[in-house]
Amino acid sequence: MKIENTKAQMRKGVLEYCILSILQHGDAYTSEIISTLKSAEMIVVEGTIYPLLTRLKNSGLLSYRWEESSSGPPRKYYVLSESGKLFLKELDTTWNNLMVAVNQITNNKK
Amino acid sequence: MNKTININLGGYFFHIDETAYQKLRKYLDAIAKSLSDDPEGKNEIIADIEARICELLSEKITETRQVVNELDIHHIIKIMGEPEDYSDSDESFQKTQSKSNNSKSNSKKLFRDRENRFISGVSAGIAHYLDLDVVWIRIAFILLTIFSGMGLIAYIILWIVTPEAKTTAEKLQMEGERVTIDNIEKNNAVEDFRTLIGATNPAEAAEGTIRKLYAASIGENAVHGSDSDENAAIEGSFHFSAREMF
Numbered sequence: 001m002k003i004e005n006t007k008a009q010m011r012k013g014v015l016e017y018c019i020l021s022i023l024q025h026g027d028a029y030t031s032e033i034i035s036t037l038k039s040a041e042m043i044v045v046e047g048t049i050y051p052l053l054t055r056l057k058n059s060g061l062l063s064y065r066w067e068e069s070s071s072g073p074p075r076k077y078y079v080l081s082e083s084g085k086l087f088l089k090e091l092d093t094t095w096n097n098l099m100v101a102v103n104q105i106t107n108n109k110k
Numbered sequence: 111m112n113k114t115i116n117i118n119l120g121g122y123f124f125h126i127d128e129t130a131y132q133k134l135r136k137y138l139d140a141i142a143k144s145l146s147d148d149p150e151g152k153n154e155i156i157a158d159i160e161a162r163i164c165e166l167l168s169e170k171i172t173e174t175r176q177v178v179n180e181l182d183i184h185h186i187i188k189i190m191g192e193p194e195d196y197s198d199s200d201e202s203f204q205k206t207q208s209k210s211n212n213s214k215s216n217s218k219k220l221f222r223d224r225e226n227r228f229i230s231g232v233s234a235g236i237a238h239y240l241d242l243d244v245v246w247i248r249i250a251f252i253l254l255t256i257f258s259g260m261g262l263i264a265y266i267i268l269w270i271v272t273p274e275a276k277t278t279a280e281k282l283q284m285e286g287e288r289v290t291i292d293n294i295e296k297n298n299a300v301e302d303f304r305t306l307i308g309a310t311n312p313a314e315a316a317e318g319t320i321r322k323l324y325a326a327s328i329g330e331n332a333v334h335g336s337d338s339d340e341n342a343a344i345e346g347s348f349h350f351s352a353r354e355m356f
Contacts, residue, residue: 030158030161030162031162031165044191045188045189045190045191045192045195046162046189046190046191047141047159047190047191047192047193047195047196048191048195048196050155050158050159050162050196051145051151051155051196051197053158054151054154054155054158055151058151071168072122072164072165072168073120073121073122073161073164073165074121076158076161
């Protein structure tokens with residue numbers, strides 16, 4: 001049992017939730033999503049994100065559009081779809097419940 | 111001085127030097143492999159990754175530095191992560207990894223196995239090929255010879271047409287193992303190296319071996335090869351510190 005694996009697993013579980021939350025505040029292209037996650041120290045390397053974004057897109061929670069960029073290749077802007085918004089709402093509730101539950105357990109010093 | 115290659119990455123055009131190109135190629139191939147359980151989204155993911163690498167590289171290229179070098183690729187891998195980081199679920203990657211390590215290649219070849227021979231190694235070779243015990247093959251040849259005489263003729267023909275497994279690579283092919291560096295190393299490293307360097311006494315060493323060519327006497331025999339893995343560990347520590355051994 002490696003501590004790094006467990007840590008990564010924990011983060012991975014809420015990664016989808018984080019991505020959807022980022023897009024809630026407005027459309028974003030891949031690098032923006034990544035830099036937000038990186039600055040919050042949710043991810044260390046970028047690699048994990050690409051398959052995840054594609055999976056979210058293929059399951060209909062996200063859609064995307066191409067936008068030209070003045071520097072570099074065209075950017076893929078991800079947009080939260082209607083079903084994505086519903087999904088996110090569900091996750092909001094789950095996350096809040098989970099936080100309460102975990103706090104209750106970890107702070108219980110009896 | 112290094113040769114450069116022109117590549118198209120995410121619709122952009124880069125000059126990249128040869129070693130950096132090999133690195134990048136290998137990296138992208140490894141990623142593709144770790145995504146192999148997801149064939150439909152794979153091309154799209156790779157395209158996204160290439161677009162991102164393109165973006166990162168274009169930040170590095172300036173008027174004064176126009177060629178992508180190895181360091182740039184290292185930098186990119188550091189940002190993007192190792193190929194296994196791309197896998198969506200951890201287990202699936204480990205599974206495919208061990209699969210490719212353990213799998214025997216399907217292309218077995220028929221060789222004569224001189225190491226397990228009774229007469230010429232024909233039966234032992236066939237036994238490897240069919241994954242049977244060599245005894246059954248021998249009994250079959252003997253019975254065929256007694257009852258029809260065909261056994262002996264068949265044996266002689268096979269003896270003539272079947273090549274002998276001489277090199278380690280051929281022995282692995284005979285047993286249906288993949289010919290990889292790993293397999294060659296584990297198969298016969300100690301023995302093969304001792305053949306290469308020749309007999310301990312240079313006077314007795316075979317033509318072409320290191321000792322025949324370069325060594326003067328038993329004491330000054332130019333190169334040392336341990337006779338087993340255990341002795342290698344003992345003898346190795348005379349000459350090298352743990353830091354220097356791999």
